Amino acid sequence: MFQTTPSHQGISDKFIKHDSKMLKQIYGSDQLTPYWIADMDFPIASPISQAMQQLVNREQYSYEFDSQTVFKAIAHWNQQRHQLDLNPNHFVQVPGVLSAIALLIRDFTQEGDGVLIQTPVYHQFRRLIESAGRKAVTSPLKLEGDRYLFDYQDFEQQLSSGKVRMVLLCNPHNPVGRVWTKQELQQLVTIAKKYQVMIISDEVHADIVFEGARFTSMASLNYDNSLTIIGSPAKNFGLNSIANGYIYSDNQALREKIKASSVSMSLDHGNAFSLYATIAAYQHGKEWFEKFLAYTQEVRNWIMAFMAKELPQVKAFLPEGTNQIWFDLSGLNLAPEQLKELLSQHAKLALTPGTWFGEINENYYRMNFASPLEKVQASLQQLKTSISQYR
Numbered sequence: 534m535f536q537t538t539p540s541h542q543g544i545s546d547k548f549i550k551h552d553s554k555m556l557k558q559i560y561g562s563d564q565l566t567p568y569w570i571a572d573m574d575f576p577i578a579s580p581i582s583q584a585m586q587q588l589v590n591r592e593q594y595s596y597e598f599d600s601q602t603v604f605k606a607i608a609h610w611n612q613q614r615h616q617l618d619l620n621p622n623h624f625v626q627v628p629g630v631l632s633a634i635a636l637l638i639r640d641f642t643q644e645g646d647g648v649l650i651q652t653p654v655y656h657q658f659r660r661l662i663e664s665a666g667r668k669a670v671t672s673p674l675k676l677e678g679d680r681y682l683f684d685y686q687d688f689e690q691q692l693s694s695g696k697v698r699m700v701l702l703c704n705p706h707n708p709v710g711r712v713w714t715k716q717e718l719q720q721l722v723t724i725a726k727k728y729q730v731m732i733i734s735d736e737v738h739a740d741i742v743f744e745g746a747r748f749t750s751m752a753s754l755n756y757d758n759s760l761t762i763i764g765s766p767a768k769n770f771g772l773n774s775i776a777n778g779y780i781y782s783d784n785q786a787l788r789e790k791i792k793a794s795s796v797s798m799s800l801d802h803g804n805a806f807s808l809y810a811t812i813a814a815y816q817h818g819k820e821w822f823e824k825f826l827a828y829t830q831e832v833r834n835w836i837m838a839f840m841a842k843e844l845p846q847v848k849a850f851l852p853e854g855t856n857q858i859w860f861d862l863s864g865l866n867l868a869p870e871q872l873k874e875l876l877s878q879h880a881k882l883a884l885t886p887g888t889w890f891g892e893i894n895e896n897y898y899r900m901n902f903a904s905p906l907e908k909v910q911a912s913l914q915q916l917k918t919s920i921s922q923y924r
């Protein structure tokens with residue numbers, strides 16, 4: 534049995550996902566069920582809670598760090614789960630995945646350089662690139678049948694222009710849910726090598742991969758000019774607000790450079806909660822994680838079956854990984870404003886607008902399904918009713 538609701542109900546929080554001001558600003562209403570943030574609704578694994586309870590009981594927070602235990606635990610986890618051999622001495626710790634990306638953009642590109650993203654993609658990528666004074670160069674994914682694929686021809690064309698200095702890869706891909714295969718990644722690496730462009734691989738969703746798909750880390754592809762963000766326990770263990778980011782590279786020169794800039798900005802100062810939470814997650818979280826993965830796979834399967842049978846006008850792309858599902862609602866033949874009204878005023882759902890992810894039309898929305906099945910069922914039933922009653 535997987536526990537889907539916390540045992541301590543009624544404790545207040547300041548979660549962004551149901552923040553009234555934010556919901557009103559984005560959707561014009563706060564009376565919505567939130568599915569817009571990639572954030573699970575479930576209670577975390579009990580070994581992590583226990584580790585943090587002990588820390589609370591300790592009542593002391595001296596400077597403290599133990600990155601060797603963390604890196605060993607993450608390396609062991611990756612060996613067991615993905616047969617990925619990582620050297621515990623080849624990690625650099627930073628405060629989070631996004632700060633890792635921000636740091637790497639600054640360390641390895643110059644102002645005005647192009648950083649390539651494959652759209653639609655996690656919206657913060659563009660923000661991080663542009664706020665660092667770099668140019669976001671897009672190479673849209675191409676849709677073949679029901680699957681999004683890399684567009685190698687366009688990718689090569691962009692790289693051959695000489696303006697792109699870095700590729701920011703989302704692996705697995707948020708929002709379209711693809712888990713890139715080894716062959717697909719190898720082909721990308723071949724082109725990047727040819728033009729000597731660095732690849733940064735954001736692998737925060739690496740563990741959330743469903744039956745039939747297999748995760749391949751950039752770290753296993755022997756590309757010297759690449760850095761892998763081995764994620765953090767944010768998405769796989771539901772620790773979004775206390776996780777760290779871990780950058781990995783077997784290239785010593787790259788690592789030294791990252792370490793130096795991380796230290797220069799004092800980003801290497803850890804936080805005791807994330808330290809103990811991360812160790813507990815990777816050392817003792819396996820049982821919980823497997824239940825979580827099986828549960829969200831069941832939710833995914835239910836959504837796919839429901840959409841195919843009950844709402845065939847809405848196209849749902851099968852997530853091979855991640856807890857996000859990508860919908861194309863063009864088949865409803867509604868104007869963008871009507872679609873927005875239908876979703877937020879009638880179905881009362883806060884889904885992430887597809888336009889956030891770049892170069893996609895307003896008929897696309899993303900839904901986070903790391904939620905109790907009954908809740909998802911009620912919401913999609915409500916969507917079906919709203920569609921049938923809408924003008």
Ligand SMILES: Cc1ncc(COP(=O)(O)O)c(C=O)c1O
Binds near residue numbers: 631655735
């Ligand atoms: C692809 C991707 N990278 C990074 C993040 C955020 O990472 P962090 O909160 O650890 O900075 C997310 C969160 O949704 C994500 O989907």
